[in-house]
């Protein structure tokens with residue numbers, strides 16, 4: 498019987514051109530403001546530490562977005578393009594439409610969702626789905642939790658589940674922020690675990706790094722303690738954000 502291959506070996510065995518075939522979402526933060534920023538003073542959108550560890554010299558241009566989308570499509574991406582991180586994307590609706598037209602001229606089936614606080618956007622025909630969310634009424638505490646995870650080292654191993662994983666890393670989503678930083682996940686708004694910046698980088702190498710580093714899993718004290726600080730802290734304070742790193746029933750964090 499053959500020995501099961503490690504995740505690293507399985508990843509290394511995947512041929513070029515298929516490496517993003519399981520990616521669900523490709524997100525571009527097309528602007529960095531939100532009309533409700535003053536209503537949610539704890540949202541990362543207006544946090545002074547936003548982009549703290551990332552690049553801020555560059556801005557995500559249309560040509561950069563299209564070139565990176567093409568790169569992802571060549572790597573097998575068939576998922577959904579998104580336009581929000583903590584921004585309100587309808588402020589850039591004309592830009593989004595322009596980008597969508599360009600994408601669909603190459604891939605007519607390219608799907609896209611709009612996540613917005615604007616009731617006027619519901620039913621816009623160019624989007625496959627419009628998610629209307631008003632954090633004044635829907636889980637406002639989730640935005641607060643994201644700030645809480647910027648501090649601390651997370652709970653001790655004895656206090657978390659013996660093993661777990663987070664589905665927000667590899668295979669779930671690639672997020673590129675307003676300054677072209679490729680983030681680990683939406684909790685990475687300070688760019689603490691950013692894979693790199695799209696400007697001036699070899700994207701093949703960034704993808705290899707992402708494949709290696711976005712596997713957020715543990716099954717021992719050693720592997721838990723080797724997780725990024727941000728992830729250990731997120732696992733402790735933000736159980737709604739990561740998908741499968743929840744402790745088993747009966748374990749109190």
Ligand code: SF4
Pocket residue numbers: 663664665666681682683684685713727728729731732738739742
């Ligand atoms: S554990 Fe939290 S910070 Fe780490 S990848 Fe998952 S959602 Fe992001």
